[in-house]
C-alpha cells in the first residue's frame with residue numbers, strides 16, 4: 130500500500146494541538162471558503178451546477194496517492210475545518226509531503242475549454258507559514274529530453290498565520306511556474322522560452338506544452354516549507370470537490386424518504 134501513514138493517531142493528536150492555537154485567535158470565525166463555496170455548496174449557478182462531493186478516506190482513497198520518493202500526507206482529525214471533522218494533514222519533510230490524484234493522462238490542453246476558461250481548481254488550506262502548493266504533474270513537457278518529459282507545474286497561494294483557513298483559487302493567476310526550462314512556442318510569450326521558476330499564466334504553460342498530458346494533480350508541502358499545522362480540504366478539480374474525512378458520512382437510508390415511509394406503511398405500492 131503506497132499510502133503507508135494513513136490516519137495515524139499520532140498525526141491527529143499533533144494536529145488537534147496545533148489547531149487549539151488557531152481557535153484561540155480566530156474566535157470561532159466562520160470558515161473562509163470564499164469562491165469555493167459555490168463549488169462545494171452546489172446550486173446558485175456557476176460551477177456549482179456540476180458539483181459533486183467525493184469523500185476520500187483512508188479506506189477509500191479514490192485514486193489519491195503519494196510517489197515513493199515523497200512523504201505521504203495523511204488524513205487526520207481537525208476541530209475547525211471548513212468541511213467536516215477530517216482534513217488532509219502535512220508535516221515538514223526533506224522529501225516533500227504530498228498527495229496527488231491520478232488524472233489518467235488526459236491532455237493538459239483539456240484544462241482550458243473552447244471559450245478559454247480554465248478548469249476550476251482550488252482548495253482550502255491552513256498553515257502558520259508558507260502554504261501547501263498546487264502541483265500539476267505532467268508528461269510530454271516541451272523541453273529537450275530523451276525521457277518521458279516529466280515536469281511539474283507549481284502554484285503557491287498566500288502565506289497564513291495559523292489563525293484561520295484560507296482559500297486557494299489559482300485561476301488566471303500569472304504566478305504558475307514549471308520545474309523545467311520550457312521551449313518557446315510561436316504565438317505564446319512572443320515565442321520566448323520559459324525558464325524554470327519564471328512565473329506566467331497556466332494558459333501560457335498549457336499553450337507552450339501542446340503534447341503534455343496530466344498524470345496527477347494535488348498538493349505538496351515542499352521540502353523548503355517549514356510551516357507547522359498545515360492542512361488541506363475541499364480540493365476542487367472541475368466538477369468534483371474532494372472532502373478528506375477519516376470516515377465517510379453514512380449514506381441516508383432509503384427508508385428515510387417520505388415515499389419509502391409510505392411504501393412501508395402500506396406494504397408496498399404495487
Ligand SMILES: [Ca+2]
Pocket residue numbers: 210212213214215216362363372373374
Ligand atoms: Ca473534510
